[in-house]
Amino acid sequence: MKIVFASRNQGKLNEIKSMLADTKVELISLTDYDGIPEIVEDGKSFLENALKKAKIISGITGETVLADDSGLTVSVLNGEPGIYSSRYAGEKATDDENNAKLLDKLKNVPPEKRTAYFQCVLVLYRADGSFESFAGNWQGQIIDEKRGSNGFGYDPIFWVPEMKMTAAELPSAVKNTLSHRGQALAKLKNKLLSCC
Numbered sequence: 001m002k003i004v005f006a007s008r009n010q011g012k013l014n015e016i017k018s019m020l021a022d023t024k025v026e027l028i029s030l031t032d033y034d035g036i037p038e039i040v041e042d043g044k045s046f047l048e049n050a051l052k053k054a055k056i057i058s059g060i061t062g063e064t065v066l067a068d069d070s071g072l073t074v075s076v077l078n079g080e081p082g083i084y085s086s087r088y089a090g091e092k093a094t095d096d097e098n099n100a101k102l103l104d105k106l107k108n109v110p111p112e113k114r115t116a117y118f119q120c121v122l123v124l125y126r127a128d129g130s131f132e133s134f135a136g137n138w139q140g141q142i143i144d145e146k147r148g149s150n151g152f153g154y155d156p157i158f159w160v161p162e163m164k165m166t167a168a169e170l171p172s173a174v175k176n177t178l179s180h181r182g183q184a185l186a187k188l189k190n191k192l193l194s195c196c
């Protein structure tokens, strides 16, 4: 089964390829196609954004497409940064700038109120317009300074209580078994193994 992955992020592609290695899926990178435009993520939810990407790319390629969207939700900030996670501190913000903005917003918030979770939604969209979605949630807490240098994004300030370290201190193989993306991928994989 051929599936086009709706992202130019090589790291994510490799992660998904290795998790689907024992299925019959042939995962194709978006970079193998010419003329695919950047898709604006202007949906109101992770699902809307992933679905939009999947639908447009399936329309262009005529193939089954896998698309994802993810981000961090902080309860005390009414869900911020949420769907704006990658551009929290501005359109071209770096991970450091996004982390700094979040730490500043939480500076007077006590540890017990700093709960947060990462969310990931994957959409598998077929050329006939049918689709399925798979979600993962990873619960944790935002600490008040950065720790660790693995991973990306908010990992250095995302405390994983059961491991007693931040996501940026976890080896990537461990992060992949616990994370929102790992959970969503495991659900997708079960589905693919049961049907294809």
Ligand code: IMP
Pocket: 068, 069, 070, 071, 072, 085, 086, 098, 118, 151, 152, 153, 154, 155, 167, 179
């Ligand atoms: P996207 O799914 O690539 O659009 O990612 C959205 C944004 O959410 C990223 O730029 C990060 O800021 C944040 N994010 C998503 N997943 C993770 C993660 O596993 N660790 C840290 N930050 C993440």
